[in-house]
Amino acid sequence: MHTKFKAIRQFLEDEKRVSKWMDQTIDDLAAGDVVIKSEYAAVNYKDARAVTGVGNVISKFPCIPGVEVSGTVVESNDSNFKPGDKVTVQGGRQFGMSRDGAYSEYVRVPSTWVGRLPDGINTFEVVAMGLAAYTSAVAVAELIKKIKPDDGPIIVTGATGGCPSFAIDMLSSLGYFVVASTGKSTENDYLRSLGANKVIGRDEIAGGNKPLEEQRWAGAIDAVGGKPLDDILRSSKERAVVCAFGNASSEVLQTSIYPFILRSVSLVGINANHPVPSRGDTWERMRKGGDLYPKHLYDIAYTIAFSDLKAHCEKLINSGVRGRAVVAF
C-alpha cells in the first residue's frame, strides 16, 4: 500500500521531545501483521503528556503516540482477521509508547494486540469507553467486593476527568452515594448529571490536617495521587477501601501509617493496562446490559478533529477539559 496519510510522530531533538505532523506510508510504520484504517482514537491523560512531551511517556524515538484506536482491518497476515473486520487496539505498554501508536490515519500492529468489538458496541463506543472506562471498571469491581452502598459515601477525585467520570457513572448506577471532588467550580451540573450526589472542591476532602481526621469515606476511587490521596486516607472510615490509579496531582504520596494500622484502611493499587484480548470478566461486564456498562457514555465522550489534537492535548495537560475526547479520523 503506497497511500500517503497523516500521522503525528514524536522525535527527540537536542534532548527535547518534539511532536510533528508527518506524511507517512505504511512502510514508515513499525512492523506488524495487521493494518487497520483508523476511525477513532482516544485522548487519555497519558496521550496528552506524550503529545506535549511532558514526562517520559514515549520511551523509543521516533514514535507515533496514542494508546487506543479502533477501525477497519485493511490487510492481515493472520487468518483470525480479514479485511473489513471492525477491531480495536488498546492497553499494553508498547502501542503508542515504544512502538507506533494511534495518532495516524493507518496503524500496523501484531495481531496478538488486536481485539474484536464487544457485541452491540461500535467503533466510536469501544474507544470512547476504552482504557478510561475499563480502568474505572477494574477499580470499581475491586471496591465493591468489600464495600456496599450502606457502608457510606464513596469519593471520586479528579471528578471531571475521563476515568473518574466513568467511575461516578458506574458507582451511581450500582446504588452508591457518590461524592465528586473537582477543581472546576463550573462543572457541578455535569457531575450531578452523571450521578454524583454531592460535589466538593479539591481542598474539601479532609476536615483538617491531622494524621487522622473525621471519618467520611467508606471508599474512594482516586485518579490524582499526591495530597488529595493523603487527604482521603486520613479521612477514611474504618475498613475503607481506597483504589488508586492516577498521578494527575502528583506521583509522590506522603502520608502516615495511622489510617492503615488504626483504621484498617486498604490502599489498593490499580494497573489496568491490559490489552483487550486479556481483559476477561471485567470487559464482559462493560457490555451493554452489563453491571459496569457506563450509561452516560455519550455525555462523557465527544469527538474532536485530528487537526485539533495538539491544541486539545495542551488544554488537557492544564486541566482545562472535561470528560473524554475521541479523535474522529
Ligand SMILES: NC(=O)c1ccc[n+]([C@@H]2O[C@H](COP(=O)([O-])OP(=O)(O)OC[C@H]3O[C@@H](n4cnc5c(N)ncnc54)[C@H](OP(=O)(O)O)[C@@H]3O)[C@@H](O)[C@H]2O)c1
Ligand atoms: N493505572 C492505570 O492503569 C491507569 C489507566 C488509565 C489512566 N490512569 C491515570 O489516571 C489518571 C486520570 O486519567 P484520565 O485519562 O482520566 O485523565 P484526565 O481526563 O486528564 O483526568 C484527570 C483529572 O484530574 C484532575 N486534575 C488535573 N490536574 C490536577 C492537579 N494538579 N491536582 C488535582 N487534580 C488534578 C482534573 O479533574 P478536576 O478538574 O475535576 O479536579 C482532571 O480532569 C491519570 O493520572 C492517568 O495517568 C492510570
